Amino acid sequence: MRIGRGEVVKLCAFLGRDLTDEAIDHVVEMSTFKSMKTNPKANYKDLVETNHYKTETMRKGIAGDWKNVFTVAQNEHFVNVFKEKMNNLPLTCLWEIKE
Structure with a gap:
């Protein structure tokens, strides 16, 4: 499942924020499973490597x-x-x- 532009636009409206088309595209790209799995800020990779977690924290559900x-x-x-x-x-x- 992938978050689409429409969901980002709705979220921006709800939060009262106006993003450029470029920023919306960036949010959509960064919210893909592939991107989040490789982003240490999204997947706690550092904690996995220091044995706080014994397995990966990102699973494609x-x-x-x-x-x-x-x-x-x-x-x-x-x-x-x-x-x-x-x-x-x-x-x-x-x-x-x-x-």
Whole structure:
């Protein structure tokens, strides 16, 4: 999934900022997975190399792939912490995409 120009323009309008076409193109390019994966400011690469993290912190997500990453216990823990920390926010999260 890639962020498009339209999303950047909407975000700029929401934030009350006016960017040039060149700046918008730069935001779109820098927000690609490929760019973020190679940008140490976006992917915590330095922390990975100093063993703060044992694996890469950037994964190209696939909807529902959490089932192949989390154990049942880890998923239950995540759900409980998420509910506890986010219970006051008016958000609805879609955890699975039904085909």
